[in-house]
């Protein structure tokens with residue numbers, strides 16, 4: 001049975017851990033658990049360009065939806 005990796009905290013660190021584990025050869029399930037209603041998103045723009053309309057909401061996600069499928073990250 002392949003080991004499952006469960007990561008609590010779906011932001012920069014958690015997402016990078018998930019991606020790095022997959023890229024390093026982890027072949028079992030990877031489950032990324034967050035407590036926010038959004039997929040992992042960039043935080044710095046929230047207090048900068050996003051407030052003034054210079055940073056579109058569509059650019060906030062750290063990764064595209066396709067990324068999670070390609071990397072098999074749930």
Ligand SMILES: Cc1cc2nc3c(=O)[nH]c(=O)nc-3n(C[C@H](O)[C@H](O)[C@H](O)COP(=O)(O)OP(=O)(O)OC[C@H]3O[C@@H](n4cnc5c(N)ncnc54)[C@H](O)[C@@H]3O)c2cc1C
Pocket residue numbers: 008009010011012013014033034035036043044045046047
């Ligand atoms: C508005 C804003 C502007 C910023 N600007 C800058 C900047 O200009 N430059 C800079 O270097 N840094 C900036 N930062 C800081 C930067 O965003 C953080 O350093 C970075 O987000 C840390 O990433 P992280 O993955 O370690 O933690 P976090 O981004 O804090 O992610 C932790 C995640 O874990 C989740 N979580 C926690 N406990 C649980 C639980 N029990 N169960 C499930 N989920 C849980 C949280 O909801 C969160 O989504 C900014 C932050 C904010 C909020």
